[in-house]
Amino acid sequence: MTGDESLGGRLDDDDYPAYTMGRAAELLGTTPGFLRAIGEARLITPLRSEGGHRRYSRYQLRIAARARELVDQGTPVEAACRIVILEDQLEEAQRINAEFRRAAGGGSGTSGSAEGRGTSG
Secondary structure, eight states, X not given: OOHHHHHHHHHXXXXXXXXXXXXXXXXXXXXXXXXXXXXXXXXXXXEEOTTSOEEEOHHHHHHHHHHHHXXXXXXXXXXXXXXXXXXXXXXXXXXXXXXXXXXXXXXXXXXXOOOOTTXXX
């Protein structure tokens, strides 16, 4: 595998911490302070570069965007983080239930793809 193939794989990986705090805040239309606040609330845990700088994945940015949506609607940050965590847990439970139904021959059900990556519960 060449270096280019490895890079392509990382860029396609939702969990690869490709975004700096500044870039993540810019993409979300928010401030670095908001990202720090949702980190302190344990909604997402950014990885750290060798220099100690926070790095965010696309998956974490989607989670942060949902939290920002709630905050923009007037929900306090701590409550927004808890709501997003509960939504993520519900989606995971629905995915597991659908797998059990399929395995038992009970047909299809609601299927989600969240696996709790980067969120706390």
